[in-house]
Amino acid sequence: MERSLSARERLIQATSNLIELQGYHATGLNQIIKEGGAPKGSLYYYFPNGKEELVAESVVAHGLAVTDQIRKALADTSDPAGAVHAMITYIARKFADTDCVKAGSIASVALETAHTSDRLRTVCAEIYNAWQDAYADMLIEHGIATERAARIAMIITASIEGAIVLCRTHRSPDPLLFIAEELKALIAQARR
């Protein structure tokens, strides 16, 4: 872990990394402080509400960073179908390059906490909305009607999150590559 970051930042980073790899319940605070190079006292100093608060901040930080990446990947293109296709193949490559782990999903936190923590459920919902809005805005800019754009943005978000589940299960980037093709076809057809 980078020593240049503050203890607080290191804890958030470590939390993001470990939770993406292992999930929410399987990741213990002892492991987080070890990986983040900070003692337990600091954790409860910066995050008085414990694990829920630490994970909430970590999901927000991660989610907003991904939102930026999505918006940048889709900006200034004349080919929305191709841009979405390129973005997903990029995710697939990153996934393959990290031993079939890192793809930027928050699905494990969303699934594991939706039923027990309203705070974490709401945080995940807001991040998903931000991602979906990024897709929808781009589609609307290219002439797709608002309601249709919202639906296509929804299937982009859902199929990426679902494909990441399949990629991890099969230990292969193929599910992401397959849905990239089909989403490209869907968007191209919607513009006619």
Next chain:
Amino acid sequence: MERSLSARERLIQATSNLIELQGYHATGLNQIIKEGGAPKGSLYYYFPNGKEELVAESVVAHGLAVTDQIRKALADTSDPAGAVHAMITYIARKFADTDCVKAGSIASVALETAHTSDRLRTVCAEIYNAWQDAYADMLIEHGIATERAARIAMIITASIEGAIVLCRTHRSPDPLLFIAEELKALIAQARR
């Protein structure tokens, strides 16, 4: 829990229900035996390898039942796009009727165990393949080329699993209803 089922069956049923609601790590064996009405001794008598074995059997049983439902829902139709649409709206209704919980997904087990249990990861992979094959067979029967059918079957599987994550996060069946529309459009277009 039904007293007519054997203790073994009750344990498997209870495991399926609790894990769909809470996830893998959040569901304890003590809760499973309480809900299933069986003592811990019976659990380790029937499942000597403990939680991993119990959950593996439970995922297989659940997964095969869902495979049957998919195949039945798609059999004997002249309209593949409409059949997929109807099937997904049926899942959305069941989800809404169960306080936004039950939709038949195995994503939480898949995500939580992909990195730590090869047995559970493989079991989930086989179930996902069975679902995907059910979609692909139907599409091929209706004249879609084999490779395209495999890709569409993949996006059906991925977007349903992903939409269920979104549905649980937003506490709404809308994500499933939205992807049902778009998958219908995609399949209809592929047949032309």
Next chain:
DNA sequence: GTCTATATGCAGATAGAC
């Protein structure tokens, strides 16, 4: 602000009576 030692509880697993 930083760190360690500890409290409390429940997890999965096992031993052994019946």
Next chain:
DNA sequence: GTCTATCTGCATATAGAC
């Protein structure tokens, strides 16, 4: 085959020294 009592370990969280 069925059941209970118990083991060991790690979880989150806290108290308090420095």
